Amino acid sequence: MSTQTKDHAELAEIFNKDEARVNWHDETLWWVRQKRDKAAHQIPEWELLRETASQIKNNVLSNLNNYLVQFEAQAKANGVTVHWAANAEEHNQIVHSLLTKHGIDRMVKSKSMLTEECHLNEYLSQHGIEVIDSDLGERIVQLADEPPSHIVLPCIHKKKEEIGELFHKHLGTPKGNADPQFLTETARQHLRETFLTRKAALTGVNFAIAETGEFVVCTNEGNADMGAHLADIHIASMGIEKIIPQRKHLSVFLRLLTRSATGQPITTYSSHFKKPRSGQEMHLILVDNQRTVQLGRKDFRNSLKCIRCAACMNTCPVYRRSGGHSYHTAIAGPIGSILAPNLDMRKFADLPFASTLCGSCSNVCPVKINIHEQLYKWRQVLVKEGYVGTTKKLGMQAMTLTLSSPGFFKTAGKVGRFVMKYAPFAVSNPLNPWYKQREMPAPPKESFGEWYQKNRNHAK
Amino acid sequence: MTVGLFIPCYVNQFYPGAAIATLQLLEKLGVNVAFPPNQTCCGQPMANSGFEHLTQGCNDLIIKDFAKYDYIVCPSGSCVLHIKEHIHSEKEPVKAASVSHKIYELVEFLTDVLKVENLNAHFPYKVGVHQSCHGQRGLKLSQMTELVEPDFSKPLQLLNMVKELEIIPLDRKDECCGFGGTFCVAEEAVSVKMGKDRIADHVSHGAEYITGADMSCLMHMEGILRRQGSKTKVVHIAEILNAEKV
Numbered sequence: 217m218s219t220q221t222k223d224h225a226e227l228a229e230i231f232n233k234d235e236a237r238v239n240w241h242d243e244t245l246w247w248v249r250q251k252r253d254k255a256a257h258q259i260p261e262w263e264l265l266r267e268t269a270s271q272i273k274n275n276v277l278s279n280l281n282n283y284l285v286q287f288e289a290q291a292k293a294n295g296v297t298v299h300w301a302a303n304a305e306e307h308n309q310i311v312h313s314l315l316t317k318h319g320i321d322r323m324v325k326s327k328s329m330l331t332e333e334c335h336l337n338e339y340l341s342q343h344g345i346e347v348i349d350s351d352l353g354e355r356i357v358q359l360a361d362e363p364p365s366h367i368v369l370p371c372i373h374k375k376k377e378e379i380g381e382l383f384h385k386h387l388g389t390p391k392g393n394a395d396p397q398f399l400t401e402t403a404r405q406h407l408r409e410t411f412l413t414r415k416a417a418l419t420g421v422n423f424a425i426a427e428t429g430e431f432v433v434c435t436n437e438g439n440a441d442m443g444a445h446l447a448d449i450h451i452a453s454m455g456i457e458k459i460i461p462q463r464k465h466l467s468v469f470l471r472l473l474t475r476s477a478t479g480q481p482i483t484t485y486s487s488h489f490k491k492p493r494s495g496q497e498m499h500l501i502l503v504d505n506q507r508t509v510q511l512g513r514k515d516f517r518n519s520l521k522c523i524r525c526a527a528c529m530n531t532c533p534v535y536r537r538s539g540g541h542s543y544h545t546a547i548a549g550p551i552g553s554i555l556a557p558n559l560d561m562r563k564f565a566d567l568p569f570a571s572t573l574c575g576s577c578s579n580v581c582p583v584k585i586n587i588h589e590q591l592y593k594w595r596q597v598l599v600k601e602g603y604v605g606t607t608k609k610l611g612m613q614a615m616t617l618t619l620s621s622p623g624f625f626k627t628a629g630k631v632g633r634f635v636m637k638y639a640p641f642a643v644s645n646p647l648n649p650w651y652k653q654r655e656m657p658a659p660p661k662e663s664f665g666e667w668y669q670k671n672r673n674h675a676k
Numbered sequence: 677m678t679v680g681l682f683i684p685c686y687v688n689q690f691y692p693g694a695a696i697a698t699l700q701l702l703e704k705l706g707v708n709v710a711f712p713p714n715q716t717c718c719g720q721p722m723a724n725s726g727f728e729h730l731t732q733g734c735n736d737l738i739i740k741d742f743a744k745y746d747y748i749v750c751p752s753g754s755c756v757l758h759i760k761e762h763i764h765s766e767k768e769p770v771k772a773a774s775v776s777h778k779i780y781e782l783v784e785f786l787t788d789v790l791k792v793e794n795l796n797a798h799f800p801y802k803v804g805v806h807q808s809c810h811g812q813r814g815l816k817l818s819q820m821t822e823l824v825e826p827d828f829s830k831p832l833q834l835l836n837m838v839k840e841l842e843i844i845p846l847d848r849k850d851e852c853c854g855f856g857g858t859f860c861v862a863e864e865a866v867s868v869k870m871g872k873d874r875i876a877d878h879v880s881h882g883a884e885y886i887t888g889a890d891m892s893c894l895m896h897m898e899g900i901l902r903r904q905g906s907k908t909k910v911v912h913i914a915e916i917l918n919a920e921k922v
Contacts, residue, residue, distance in 0.1 A: 229865035238869060246848070253821065262824035531822065533852045537869045570863060572856025572870075573724065575813035579822035592724065599726030612727045619685060619722075620733025622714035629689040649861040653868040654899030657690040664688045664695035668711050672699075 221563060224570040228538035242536040244372060249530045251479025252580065259475070269468050270584035273521035276459055277511060283426040283459045284502065290429025291500055294491040301503045304334035310501050311336060311418065311451055312343055318449060320345075320416045326433070326440035327351040328420030329367050329524060330453050330503060332546035333559075336418075347418075348410045350439040352403050359386045365540025367547055368477050368526040373539050407439070417443030419489075421454035421500075422523070423469060427462040430490040431500065434473060434483040441487050449497045452489065456502050457520040469523060472582035476525040510558045515593045519554045521583040528577035528587055534570055543567060550577035554590040557598065565603035568594035626665065633659040678708045680745035682738075682759075682779070684752045685717040687891050694891050694912035698751040698782055701918040705790055709749075712741035720758035724857040728762065735763050735772065743771040747789065748779040751914050753811020753889050756781040760815075781815055782914055783889050787830045792837075798921040800840035804883035805831055806874065806897070807850040808890035817889060821850050831889055834917055841916070844881040848874075855896035871900045878908065885911045 232238055256262045276283060288298045301307035307330075315323060323340070325331065325347050337347045337358075349358045353370035357363065359382045364370030371379070380394035389402050419440040424431040431452060433440045444450040460469065474480040492498035511517050529535045529549030540548035545556040545564060550571060556564035568591045577587040598604055619625060650656065662670075679702060683695045702709045718738070719731030738759060742748045750756050759779050765772040786792045811817045818829035835841060854860070854870025861867075875897055878886050886901075886908060888894055894910040901908055 225863045225865070228863060232865040232869055235869070242873070256824055259824070533854065533870050534863070534866055537866050537873075569726075569859070570866075572809065572852050572854060572859050572867075574809035574852035574856075576809075576820075576822055576850075576852070579813065579820055595724070595726035596728050600729065604726055612722050612725060612730060616722050616727070616730040616733065619717035619719070620731075620737060622716055622737070625685065625716040629685075633689060649864040650899065652864060653903060654871075654896065655902035656899065657895055660690065660692050662692065664683050664692040665711075665713060667692050667696060668699075668713070672711070 221566075222544040224538065224542050224544070224566045227542035227544065228534075228570070231539045231542055232537065238537050240375070241373060241539060245530045245536045248369075248478060249527075249580075252476055252527055252530065253479075255475040255479040255481065259471070265468060265472055266582055266584050269472055269523075269582055270521065272460060272465050272468060273583050274518070276461065277457070277517060277520055280456065280459065280511065283461060284456060287424055287426040287429055287459055288502070290426070292429075294429045295498065296429065296491065297497065297499045299499060299501045301501050301505070303505050304503075307334050307453060307501055307503045307505070308336050308339040310499075311453070312340060312345070314449065314451060314499060315340075315345055315416055318415065320449070322346045322348070322414055323416040323418060324348050324350050324410050324414040324443045324447070325418040326420065326435060326443055327354055327370070328418065328453055329364075329546060330420060330455050331418065332364060333505065334453075334503070336453075348407075348414070350407050350410065350437075350443055351435070352400065352437060352439075355403060355407070356382060359383075363541070363546065365548065366526060366529060367524050373541065407442075411442045411446050414443070415447055416449045416451065417447035418451045418453060419444055421452050421458050422473070423460050423466060424454055424458050425461075425463050425466070426459055428490065430463075430488050431458075432466065433487050433489065434470075434485065435487075436480075436484045438485045441485060444487075444489065445493075448495070449499065450489070450492070451499045451501065453501045453503060456504055456507055457522075473523055473525050476527040476580065476582040506559055510555070513558070515597075516554060516558065516590055518585055519551065519558075519587075519590060521585050522551050522555070523583060525582055527580040527582065531576045531580045532571075533574065533576070534572065538570070543570070550587045550591065551585070554585075554587060554594060557594050561598060561601060561603050565598045568592075568598065626663075629663055633663070677746045678710055679785075680742045680748045681709050681711045682715060682718075682742065682748050682750035682755070683711070684750065684755045684891065686895070687752065690895065691891050691912065694751055694914055697912065697914040697918040698749070701782075701914055702749065704796075704918070705786070705792065707790070710745065715741050718755040718758045719762070720755060721857055723758065723762060724859075731762075732765075735765055736767075738763060739765055739768055739771050739775055742779075743768075743775055746778065747785065748775065749782055749785045750779065751782040751889070751912060752891060753781045753783075753808050753815050753817060754892060757810040757814035781811055781817065781889060783811070783817055783830050783834060784815060786917075787833055792834065795834065795837040795917055797838040797917050797919055798840060799838050799916045799919045801884040802842045802844050802882050803835070803885045803887050803916070804844045804846060804878035804881065805829075805835065806853060806878075806886050806888035806893055807831075808888050808893045809850075809852050811889045812850055818850075831913060834913070835887075838916060838919075839921075844878070844883050846877050846881060848877055851877075853893045853897055855893045857892075860896055867896070868900065871896050875900055875904075875906070875908070879906065883908055885909050885916075887911050887913050887916055889913050
C-alpha cells in the first residue's frame with residue numbers, strides 16, 4: 217500500500233488517543249442502537265417487515281432497467297426534467313450547468329449522501345458557487361470544514377461545546393454558550409435568511425416510485441421542504457438504486473427507515489415531490505457512479521439494497537470506537553466498507569478489514585444485507601487483486617505452511633512455547649502489537665497433544 | 677457413537693486445560709472420543725485475512741482426519757463456524773460436505789445431540805457469560821439482541837445445571853470483545869478498547885470469572901485482565917461444566 221493511502225487502523229489509533237472521547241462516542245451511538253431496539257421490539261412483525269423490504273429490493277435490483285425507464289417516463293409526464301449522470305463528474309456538471317443557465321451563484325442544499333460521494337460542494341465552490349447545507353448537523357460540519365462522520369447524524373463526533381465555539385466563530389453567538397436550544401435557534405435564524413434568498417435548492421431522494429414518477433425525501437427538520445418550496449429551481453439527486461416499484465411499498469420502507477435509524481416511528485417529514493409548482497423548474501438527476509458495476513458483482517450486488525439508515529454504524533463496535541472519519545469515505549461504517557471498494561479498490565482496500573466480522577450489522581439491517589459476509593468476501597477479492605501488502609502475504613504463507621503440515625505445527629508450537637517460557641522478551645515487547653496493551657498467554661508445560669499421548673496412550 | 681475431537685491450534689498449544697476438560701466431559705457423558713493426533717488448524721486465521729485460497733491444505737487435513745467419525749466436536753464456535761461454512765474439496769466433495777454437517781461446537785453438541793439434562797458440576801463463583809459472535813450469531817447458540825425473536829441460550833441452559841454458580845447480568849449482552857482473529861493485531865487500538873469495555877461490563881457487575889465457548893475471545897480478554905492486574909479470571913465453559921466438587 218502506498219504511503220499516501222489513508223488507513224483505518226492508523227486513523228482509529230489516533231482517535232483512540234483520547235479514551236474519554238471514545239467512551240463518549242461509543243455511549244452516544246450505543247444509546248441510538250438501544251432506541252432502535254426498543255422501536256423494533258414494539259413491532260411484533262418486525263422480522264417479516266425486514267424480509268418483505270429485502271424481497272422488494274431484490275426485485276428492484278433484478279428489474280432495475282425496467283423500473284428506471286418506467287420512472288423516467290412517469291416523471292417526465294409529471295413535468296419533471298430528468299437527467300442521467302454516468303458518474304460523479306457528470307452529476308456535478310449537470311448541477312453546475314443548471315445553475316449557470318439561471319445565473320445563480322448561491323444554492324441551498326438539504327442532506328444528500330450522494331452529493332458527498334460526488335464531492336459536489338468542492339466542485340461548485342471551485343466554480344464560484346456557494347453552497348449552504350441546511351441540515352443542522354451538515355451545517356455544523358460545513359462550518360468546521362469537515363466531512364460528515366455519520367450518514368444520519370453528520371456531526372455526531374462533535375461535542376456541544378465544540379459546536380458552541382464554531383457558532384461563536386462563524387455566527388457570532390456569545391463565547392462559551394453551548395446551550396443546544398440556543399444554538400439551534402441561532403442556526404434556524406441563520407438558515408431562514410438562506411432559505412428566503414436562495415433561488416436554487418438541491419435535495420437528496422430517499423425513495424423514487426416507478427409507478428407514479430414521484431420521489432420522497434425524509435427529513436426531521438423540514439429543511440428539504442423549506443429549500444424546495446421557496447426556490448425557483450429544485451434539483452433532486454438520486455442514486456439509481458433508490459427506485460421502488462409502487463407507492464404502496466413505501467408503507468414497508470417508511471416503517472423500517474427511521475425505527476432502524478433513530479428509533480423514531482417515522483421521520484417528522486416524509487415529503488412527496490411529484491411535479492413542479494407553477495413557475496418552478498424541477499430537475500431530477502439519476503446517478504450511476506459505479507452502481508451498475510456493483511450490480512454486476514454477484515457477491516456484492518445486494519449492497520445496493522441499502523436505504524441509508526445507518527443502523528449498521530450505530531451497532532458496529534468498531535465504528536463506535538473508531539469514529540466515522542477513520543473510514544475516509546463519504547459513507548462510513550460497515551455498509552461503507554462494502555460500498556467503497558467498488559469505487560476504488562486501492563484507496564479503500566483497508567476498509568473490509570476494519571471489522572471483527574461479528575455480524576451485528578447484518579442483524580440490524582432493515583433490508584437484510586449480509587454485510588459481514590460481504591466484508592469477508594471483499595477481503596478475498598482484495599488479496600487476489602493484489603491490494604494487500606507483501607509483508608502480510610509472506611506471513612500468511614508461512615502460517616499456511618505451518619498449519620497445513622502436522623509436523624511443522626508440532627515443532628512450531630514447541631518452539632513457540634519454549635520461546636515464551638525462556639525468552640519471553642522475544643514476544644513480550646512493544647513491537648508485538650498483541651503485547652502493547654495485553655499480556656501473552658502463559659505458556660503451559662505441554663500441549664494438549666503431548667498430554668494426550670501420555671494420558672490416553674491406548675488411543676491410536 | 678465415536679466422536680472425533682477437534683482441538684483448535686491455539687487451544688492445543690496455549691490452553692490444554694480447556695481441551696482436557698472437553699475430552700473428560702464428553703467421556704463422562706459416555707461418549708467414545710478419538711483425538712486424531714495430526715490435526716492442526718481450521719484455516720480461519722488465513723481466510724479471514726483474505727487468504728482463503730491458501731487454506732486447501734487445512735481443508736484436506738481436516739477431511740483426512742475427521743470424515744470417518746459419526747460426529748466432530750470442537751470447543752470453539754468460531755472454528756466450527758469456519759469449517760461449516762468454508763470446507764470444500766474438489767477431490768472429495770462428499771466427504772467435505774459430511775464434515776460440514778457433522779461438526780458441532782461443544783455446547784450445541786451437549787444440548788442438541790446428547791440432550792444433556794443433568795451435570796455433576798460445581799462452580800461456586802460469580803460468572804459472566806461472554807457470547808462469542810461466531811458461536812452466537814453464526815451458530816445461533818443463543819438469541820441475538822438485534823432480532824425480534826424469542827429468547828434462548830444454549831450456554832445458559834448448561835450453566836444453569838452447575839451447582840452454586842451465579843450468573844451475573846451485563847449491560848451489553850452480546851457485544852463483540854474485539855478479538856476478531858488478525859484484527860486483534862492489525863487494528864490493535866480498537867481491538868484493545870473493545871476488550872477493555874467488555875471486561876469493564878463483567879467486572880462492574882462483580883464477575884469473578886468470564887466464561888464462553890470460544891477460547892480466542894477469552895485469551896484476548898485475559899491478556900487485558902492480566903495487564904490490568906485484575907482479579908477476574910477467564911475460564912472456558914468446558915472447564916466449568918467439567919468442574920466437580922472436590
